[in-house]
Amino acid sequence: MIRFERVVKTYPGSTAPALDGVSVDVEKGEFVFLVGASGSGKSTALRLVLREARASSGRVYVAGKEINRLAGWKVPRLRRQIGTVFQDFRLLPSKTVAENVAFALEVIGTPRREIKRVVPGTLDLVGLSGLGDRMPEELSGGEQQRVAIARAFVNRPMILLADEPTGNLDPATSAEIMRLLEQINGTGTTVVMATHDHGIVDLMRKRVIELDSGRVVRDEASGAYGFQH
């Protein structure tokens, strides 16, 4: 589903590459943790999958396509197949919960009838039934992240990227969010989650890819956060 082949990414104005010869293969339906210290290249890897950035060299395949060579106007189509969740939720404060989720469909031209049908179901799925009319600021952090996950998943993407999705949440809430991500993974969606959260990685026992200074230093089928713990 996602394949990196000797990917190097150097940002302009920096000498050390953010990713330095990374080769990784993520199969369809996998759940993968991307771990490593700040600046190890986790976010860069996610940005490359979204084509927010292009690899300096090497190849990035998403769903069989080499996306470095993708024409600019085809990028939106790529992104429709990828849901993204962030640490800071990124909800629109002026829209209700349901509107925030619907927004992701509206802006890609989904018919209104379809939106009306899909949004409540997705809110049910993430455990927010009955909260559709609330404003984001009225919700707890965990609930806001569920809205963000609903927005990322409402289009039923093949891939869900999560960048520190539990970074702002307490452990109990984080565990709930992880259950939700696992549930989404259970529908066949490939989930790639970048995280610092040792507890979660250790608990879930999923595949762990560890980056250090832009290199893959570990790739374990059902790993813990790090050897030192």
Added chain:
Amino acid sequence: MRYVFSNLGQGLRRNLSMHLAVILTLFVSLALVGAGVLVKRQADAAAEQWGNELQITAFLCREDDPVKRCLGAVDSAQKAAITKVVKNNPEVASFYFESQETAYQKAQKLFDPKLFQGDQPVLTPADFRESIWITLKNPDQFQGITSAVLGLDGVSSVKDQRDVVQPILSGMRVMQVASLGVAVFLVVAALMLVANTIRLAAFARRKEIAIMRLVGASGLYISLPFLLEALFTAIVGVALAGGALAAGMWFGVHDRLRDYIGFIPWIGLDDFLVALVIIAIVGPVVTLLPTLLLTRKYIKV
């Protein structure tokens, strides 16, 4: 689409003062562009009537010409002789004949229609002279041709209308240059205001734009609200400028100048429509062009 249109109203309201600034600047600059076009067409119309400042006119004798040197209407042999002289004169760039009928029609545009009506109209084509309109190579060299033509049989008089025409034409030219010159500055100001408005709007909507990009909205979809806002301000600006020009035409030219100064053929509806079409093209270009360029920059997909 619903999102796009609900955003249009929202965007216009959010940035009301900037949009008003764009509209007003556009209004004034387009009105000046239109005024420049109208003055230009007025100058052309006047020049066509009297000849421009490079032209002198030789009037040929008509039947019962009161001018003494004329012995009846000019005949074809005389005309051939005159043509030969004009053609061979080194001061002449080009020339053409104007018939009595044409002179008559030109006069109809200027004078009271009553003079041309009835069974025995005051004026008929026979009251006008045939003429040769001679365009000079150099406006300062005209003595040679003037004296050469004046001595020929069949020539009633030579008129150098440049004394009359030149001040009016040069006055119009100054107005035209002034209005278009000021318009250029204002158009530049409008371009910058549009650019600034877009930057502010892109900043105000940066969260939405970030999410739209993330979930795969197309570049066109993201920039559509900006383009519609630009189009809207352009339409309002063009409408205001068009209204101002129409008012100027009606109250200025139609109601006043036409009565005071009758010997000039004044511009009319045709000329107004030409000016309107020009500002209707310039206005949207001024707002849409920077919008297209800047949305590409600020909203890079």
